[in-house]
Amino acid sequence: MIDIRPFASLGHADHGWLDARHHFSFAGYHDLRRLGWGSIRVWNDDRIAAKTGFPPHPHRDMEIITYVRTGAISHQDSMGNCGRTPAGDVQVMSAGTGVRHAEYNLEDEETTLFQIWIETDKPGAEPNWGMMPFPKEARDGNFQLLASGDPGDGVLSINADARVLGATLKAGDAVTYAADPSRHLYLVPSARVLVNGVAANARDGVAITGEAAITIGAEADAELVLVDAR
Structure with missing residues (x-):
């Protein structure tokens, strides 16, 4: 099953300094059809104005x-x-x-980002934070693992049975990801792509389950972010 969630259908909140699109129910956006996807609970597509940001606020028992x-x-x-x-x-x-x-954008330009929340597998664990640079060329035409619930993967570690991956494709190129049909995958491309032949436009959400493999073909140069979760 491949379900396209068009960008125009996402939840929207414009706070002036923050222009946010919500793939799943979040804050003032409520949609009983989009409460999450497997263990993925939040995927926010944020545009943050220069010299602004989120002041101190609390979280608990969530992988962010x-x-x-x-x-x-x-x-x-x-x-x-x-x-x-x-x-x-x-x-x-x-x-x-x-x-x-x-979280602050201290730059002289707008910052855009995805913030993704995944249900934790270890409630009550000690809190932890980490960051890591990744060579951009490793993503060219391939999915690069960025974060994982398996510490042996040697990437950023999270307390969830999930993998976060990124790839970049040139127009006309394609990449295939071997999937477990029982899991929940969620993909957001930066440009128009075909996912197992199904078209998705820039910043659309692509909810996938029941597929043994997904092949993503780019119709324009595209950046892909993919989460593979239980």
Whole structure:
């Protein structure tokens, strides 16, 4: 099953400094048909104005992944962590027993990012935060693993049975991902693609389950972000 969630159908909240699109029910956006996808609970497509951001606020028992698309995001939290994550790189936070954090766009330009929340498999765990740069060329024509619930994968670690991957495709190229039909995959492309022959446009959500493999063909140069979750 491949279900396209058109960008125009997503939840929308414009706060001036923040222009947010919600793939799943979040904050003031409620849609009983889009409460989540498997263990994926939030996928926000955020545009954050220069010199603005999210002031300190709390989280607990959630795995939070931030994929920066353009610009950069600066993080600070109650555990004493500080860091700047630029475009193409990823940060993760396991909220566990509870943490307060702030995310600011300290750049002179707009920052765009995906923030993804996945249900934790370890409620009550110690909170943790991490970031990691990833070589962009490793993503050319291939899916690169960015975050995983398996510490042996050598990437950013989360407390969930999930994988977060990124790829870039040139127009006319394609990539195939071997999937488990019992799992829930969610894909967001930056340009028009065909997913097993089904068309998805830029920033659409593609909810996938019951597929043994997915082949994504790009009709224009595209950046792909994919989550494979239980």
